Amino acid sequence: MVRLPGSAPPLVRVSFAAMLRIRDGEGIVLFEARSRPGAFTPPGGVFRHFGPATEVLGRLGFRSDRDDLRGEVPARSLPELLRWFDSGAYREDAAECLRRELAEAGFPGLAPGVRHLSFARFRTEVEVLDRPYRQLRQFECYDLVCADQSALRVRDRILALATDPRVHSALTATPADIAHGRAGAALIAPHAGYLTRVARTPSLR
Template structure:
């Protein structure tokens, strides 16, 4: 079996880890708004996260041998996350199913859910009501893999759907303004504004910058992954 990424394997049961996410791009001239991450404290990345599946998808994924990727500490929050291990022989079926949009969140649903949760986490609870009528426009989709992962016995395939706010109503305009102002405000420790040079360097002052932040600016990854809290 040959993949476009150049990896060849004849073992259909070889494990492959899949992780499909939606990211929100909020810009201020040449800078990007990034949120602190509870999974990687001190590391900042774009709002957003992994797609959730709906219950009818469980049987389908189980028929392909899907094993959810969960941590003990965050198991409840990770319930339904489209992140886990598949036999590599099931990868094309999985990708074809995802493309149909059946029994899973849309990118807009994923972004709204994640944004509402993360606003609370970074101390911007008051901005929550502004998310009620948000609309998003697609910027790009970045596909990675299958690639080998150092120190792991599986391959990895990841998808990042990058969207930005459509500034169609006063609530969206105000939310963008409040996020940018929080990123400029040193007293708001949960939000920063970083430019492309910061993304490439991998940090801004004491703040580490998560590598998926690079996809806000383009399709290329600029740095290695940061390990999550276990």
């Protein structure tokens, strides 16, 4: 069970996300965050939950204005929320989440090829932060499995986008860039470090 440092606050901010590592030699592909122009993150996003989860989450006191697993929960409900998430019930699995995020990334021609992609998890990171507010963030890290020509075409298309100077919403960053938090003028989100084992935020693992 994950325990927060210090005394438990009334509410804890939580999020559960999957992110994808696509490598180009030393570089790792990052996409511009739709919610934060100029900042780049690994492809992926927050898991969504399905209708039947509403009752379960409501009983736990989970509050969110979205249909995804990013919101607030009473500290006393956190262990049960983590058990529910681990059960996989009434929510996207990682493949569903990553396929959807790739399809919605805003790159024409990418969406049709993602529906049958598969992924291999290589790491899970759980952050527990104490300031400026209490929060728990869980990141599942995956590699794209290039087992057939369809997956190879998607990978090659993503790499082409990230290395095309005319495309400003995708790039490749080196581990040094990620550790520094910048690639040229582009800001890099701290959690990108989990793809290179260079994390710039506290973690439990």
